Amino acid sequence: MRLQRMLAATAALASLTVLATACDDPAKPPPGAGPAASASASAQASPAAAGSAPATLAGAQAHVRKYTSCENLSTDPNDRRVPLSGFIGVGDWSITERGVCTDKKARGEIVLFLTPDMKAFQQAAKDNAAKLLAEGREEHDLASRTVVGKTFALTALKTATAVSLVDPAGSDLRILSCNPDVYVPEGFKKEKALVEGCVLTDYVNSADGQGSPFRGPVRDPATERTAGAEKPGQPATGSLGLPSAGSIEELRKLVGQGGVDCTRMTVTDEHVESIDYQPVVDGDPRSWGIGKRAVCGQLGGERRAHDLNWLNTVSDMKTLQAKAKTAQLADLRAGRPRATKSKLLVGTDIAVETNNESLRHGLYQLQFLSLNCEAGFTAPAGYRLEKAQVEGCVLTNYER
Structure with missing residues (x-):
């Protein structure tokens, strides 16, 4: 078709x-x-x-x-x-x-x-x-x-x-x-x-992040009580919630349930990336509202780096989402983000960055949601679509 x-x-x-x-x-x-x-x-x-x-x-x-x-x-x-x-x-x-x-x-x-x-x-x-x-x-x-x-x-x-x-x-x-x-x-x-x-x-479509501002229905778990039949993946009342972890070690165990291999994890504030794996967070993690930061996978050495995913405990979720929004819109203005660029998935006080689509779907099963700041973005029925902490962005488990 x-x-x-x-x-x-x-x-x-x-x-x-x-x-x-x-x-x-x-x-x-x-x-x-x-x-x-x-x-x-x-x-x-x-x-x-x-x-x-x-x-x-x-x-x-x-x-x-x-x-x-x-x-x-x-x-x-x-x-x-x-x-x-x-x-x-x-x-x-x-x-x-x-x-x-x-x-x-x-x-x-x-x-x-x-x-x-x-x-x-x-x-x-x-x-x-x-x-x-x-x-x-x-x-x-x-x-x-x-x-x-x-x-x-x-x-x-x-x-x-x-x-x-x-x-x-x-x-x-x-x-x-x-x-x-x-x-x-x-x-x-x-x-x-x-x-x-x-x-x-009155909808202006654009992939550069400059199109019509989002107007679709967004769930607010704090206040929403939706009457009527339950939709797949969306309860009739409130939200499924977001995951939480008390430490980077707890987060490591949690994401393992979603398929993320963290048998090799390095806790570090240093910027780590490779030609095939690029994180969302750039620069000092603390300026992004991050408490502790770790990278899972095989770092570069004799072999090329592979299977890199980043774990974060978050002390200021609003700051993290605001800086991620700025980075995301910059990528959209430059064209479609590269497949090597990770997406940011968040919980209540934790976040994961990964460019692996299958791993993201495993994390969605754990109730992580990805931050999407694309103008006019909406999600089909059956997917979660909830308020982010920054204007113009939503949290969702839908990817097009």
């Missing part, structure tokens, strides 16, 4: 295409999620189509300025702020005028398109998407930054610009996507476009 091939592919940025920005690898939909809902709708049926900007570029600029900056508007077709290729012009897609302005907040450009027939514009977007998908561009429109109103559309060259335009409460602008596999996490709007096969949403 196309979706299965796409999800198996390595994360990469696609080149800029007609009215579509550089596309990141998509968020994986939960089991059973079908293609995007598609049915034609009138302009009155969609809040996104209700935007009432005047039918001029100046009017479009004024509308955009409700949500972000749009400075130095120009209609010069040779304006250097418009990429040399990949953008349609006047006369195509029912476009009567094209302009460009600068979003100084996001330090990026906005290419504006004026159209008196938004349905024709969306039909052209759909036709273009179908063509690119048929050519094998399976990621097209999954991380769309094409934004539409009633009489104008635009392409935001920066993810932060798109978020500013569609995220505020009351915004009548929406992301347009015509990929049938587009995924919208729970907590975000998913509305009918003017043409069948396209959707409008």
Whole structure:
């Protein structure tokens, strides 16, 4: 299936295409999620189509300025702020005028398109998407930054610009996507476009950590009491809890139950890593809120280092999660984290860093949860999704 091939592919940025920005690898939909809902709708049926900007570029600029900056508007077709290729012009897609302005907040450009027939514009977007998908561009429109109103559309060259335009409460602008596999996490709007096969949403997908902030339902074990039937892996009341250990030796015995081989363990504050195994914690462990730190596995010597995993007792979990968030978002901005980079799994006062997927699943069975700070991240039913101690992050046993 196309979706299965796409999800198996390595994360990469696609080149800029007609009215579509550089596309990141998509968020994986939960089991059973079908293609995007598609049915034609009138302009009155969609809040996104209700935007009432005047039918001029100046009017479009004024509308955009409700949500972000749009400075130095120009209609010069040779304006250097418009990429040399990949953008349609006047006369195509029912476009009567094209302009460009600068979003100084996001330090990026906005290419504006004026159209008196938004349905024709969306039909052209759909036709273009179908063509690119048929050519094998399976990621097209999954991380769309094409934004539409009633009489104008635009392409935001920066993810932060798109978020500013569609995220505020009351915004009548929406992301347009015509990929049938587009995924919208729970907590975000998913509305009918003017043409069948396209959707409008206030969710900006991006693998660089700069997309829409998380809105999905997050369990708070301290306060939540969920009524109704129990879900697999999620009790009806509260949380399964997180593991704890009173010492590094207790932690060593605990992770052994999850398959982590700590027959060789070295307790040290020194930074230990290899080309194949890289920890999350970088620098002085104490500045990360760590009490004691150990590394399990065969350190480098005559043989190459192998089976490295890091154990931590944690004195300040909030500091650990905050610094791990910063590191994780930096990795996302640089592209998909390398397979050699470990994930951080936490308990109440302990943490483990490992890049071994099978070991992580063993630790999930012990109720460890991994820290995920990816914007818009959500988890399918049946997986745990709980509050982290830092804003913008969740704890989960789901990995895509």
